[in-house]
Amino acid sequence: MPYQVVIGLEVHAELQTRSKMFCACAVVDPTQAAPNTAVCPICLGMPGVLPVVNQAAVELALRVALALDCQVAASSLFARKNYFYPDLPKGYQISQYEQPLAVNGRLPILTSQGERIVRIRRVHLEEDTGKLTHIQRGAESYSLVDLNRAGIPLLEEVSEPDLRSVEDARTYAEGLRALLRRVGASSGDMEKGAIRFEANVSLRPAGSDELGTRVEIKNLNSFRAMESAIRDQVARQSATLDAGGQVQQETLGWDDLNNTTFSQRSKEEAHDYRYFPEPDLPPLAVDDVWQARVRAALPELPHAQLQRFMTQYDLPETDARLLTEDAATAAYFDHLAAPQHGIAPRAAANWLLGEVFAWLNQTGGGMGSLPLTPAGLAELVRLQEDGTVNLPTAKRVLASMLESGRGAGEIIAQEGLSQVSDGELIAGLVHQVLDEHSHELAAYLSGKDTLVNWFFGQVMRLAGGKANPAVVRQELERQLHSKKA
């Protein structure tokens, strides 16, 4: 039976604040800092201490909520989510439950099926837990607790079950990550666990409006894990349904090593977190002035920018996506393709995505490390477009520009790299080449057509690479044709 896949995603993003959500401890890189060095009585859950909300975290959360077009609550509540685990020093996690920071948002995504709107159910603040490392040493086994991560601000974005395929889920997750990065809320660094996913997956007969029984999959720490887990779940559920069985509501964990899910708990053993309002924190107030200020300072968002790049610059989606992946690249391109530079946006995109990206990849730096202004690159593109230099020469000039910091015009003038388009001169060069290689000419004339390219190469070499290739090709063909006759 054909099924429709219904997916909802919960995205947990660490906010990139300097200090933790409820104490003054520094947020440190969990892969670098020694365990339990960024901790204090508050994030260690000692007796008598109290949480204090980090306003910087609220500010970042607001940016995300407004970028997702949510309704922001004038007053939201923190609650306690109670459970025991050694990574949770207080025995409860402070989170937002009944009255979250923001609700009813939307994130447009562009899939192969066209543009779609994914509704966002809620956006809320909470704190991260610590990290446990399970050690098995021979017969001895124990766990190490690192609380550096405990209390780092997390923002959770919960989507409605609006995603219909693995591709949808991936596109949505990437779009959300791009948005989080764009508004400066999160590093989005998946390697360091800055973004984690939970997926709810259910199936229903195609055409049905009712939701099927859903299975929740936790600890998905990469796009790959998320996609594999959803695929795995879709396969299992359709097999179950096809065999006439019923899907059981349960919570699964994802085992990244073995690429499989494992059962965490069934519906019967579902946790009762006994949520109740956190009495140690007053309601979180966000007034209109604050909202307006944050809204006004929002940058252009990735989806809108993608659309604009595709229409304004007439770029294909793949190019536009690459150019809008981060704010610095997009801003660079906007400058590069500005009308006063008089270059074709497509050519500008080719240069940026080709030669410049290659150089950045090689040097391992970001856009910020590029020693080349948009105006400088535009000059080179223009000189290539108007035929002053040919493409191979232009690439050499770029390498020289990046190395020396000199301008394109200056390099071309000083090194005499201007392209030769003079028909007479080129005719002489072609003549010379055909003259000097009578052997190959004979072979050509006896039918070895491919030698055209070889002759072309010889002429270009003779011209020191500066000859206009179009003119060379035209002249070469003219002279060969006359030899044939």
Added chain:
Amino acid sequence: MLCDLPAHELTRLLKARQVSALEILEDSLKRIDQVDGRPGTLTPGEITAEDQCKVHAFITLTAERARAQAQAVDDKIAAGEDPGALAGAPVTIKDIFTVAGVPSTAASRILANFIAPYSATPVVRMEQAGALVLGKVNLDEFTYGSSTESSAFQPSTRNPWNTERVPGGSSGGSAAAVAAGEGALSLGTDTAGSIRQPAAFCGVVGMKPTYGRVSRYGLIAFGSSLDCPGPLARNVRDAAQMLQVIAGRDRRDSTSANRPVEDYLAGLEGGVKGLRIGLSPDYFRITFPDPANGEYIQQPLPQEIEAAVLRAAQVYASLGAEIVEDVPMPNTRYGIPAYFVISRVEAASNLHRYDGVKYGYRTPKPQTDLRQLYRASRAEGFGRQPKLRILMGMYVSAAQYSAQYYQRALRVRTLIRSDFEQAFDSANPRRIDLLLTPTTPTTAFPMGAVYGDSVLMQYADQLTVPANHAGTPGLSIPAGLAADGLPLGIQLLGADFSEALLLRAARAYEAATASQPSEGYKKK
């Protein structure tokens, strides 16, 4: 002895260089040595006849630490510097507040070995004001009780007026230490009456400020939305002075009030002329479940308790206050059931952190499983009262019961608050400035008489708990002795942040009754 003088008098003598802080301290230590007996411990052995006639206020005596503080005060005075508003005042701290470097036990085995690296904000403020911290005093385990008997540290505190009687609780050690002259002031906490009830039982002044007026930072939490730190003292001026020092915004407690602290001393002698002081029939009876069948029984208060309040009303009337009778406070009777639910939900959650993993008690028996480690550590570390509260708190906050109990209790709380709002509403033609009530339904009960019946114990708080629900301030002041020779307390309740008014009215009564007993107020 110096230790029998009011704190403000000691500070005056000190500043006049008539005594030194070290002299005051040694006098206090001598008194402690005379009356306190052995401190509470986890391994008390048999309670001897000797134990039964001592006060046992202390869990931890910090004499050396106090000597250093006294020396610092004396040095300041010698150098001509201001030694602070509480300079030289010997104080005790309920062992539910952290004091850096000193054990903070909460009177529980589970925290018996816990030494915090930080001091509670009110403690810091008192020390900065020159107070001499004598030590940490006993309480009901985690403050869960009204008699101090549930402490894991035995012998538990006894009432200095009669050591066969309880001192009340949970701030029993605080009230007893103040009453016995061991320390002029004590820092207590009040979640349902835990300052006012022991103050009444021990014949001292005890004040629960407005919720948020005093920071809870460093207060080991019970019912976080109800807990209020506050002063216990032998006279109103000392209580006012201590509140002045500990009150005020604390950035480390987000629920602390962000409004200026009034001057509690400036108007202290201002009297009550023109004040409207209310009496409410709802505070002259108690409602409690019949232990036999659970049916609610309504019972008038003992005659002498009511009489003490009416006497006070007469005093106020003679001082020019207007007495307003029959102020309706209809939701008073629901205070205990609502408290029962709210405090237990918060308590169960607040106790989660004591899991034997990070600090505090861990079972010495090897465990192979994490859950077993939790279970064994908590089973061995917690006494009966915390366990009862955890069980009940878990039950009433469970998803399927929360609406029935917790959500409902919160609505009741709003109703109780509205009683106060209406009574103090300036738009209400029958509005009052203060409500005058008994503090407790009884005088101090015999040791062991009520202990063990945690439901009945709760009803000792029936007249004090409404102010905790409402978040409004209240204080208890001594109002003479009952026929059994034990102190009686009367309570004044006010609107939000009316501490200055409450203290002024309390002082007026104190001043008027210092010399002669008065006749009772005759109900119209």
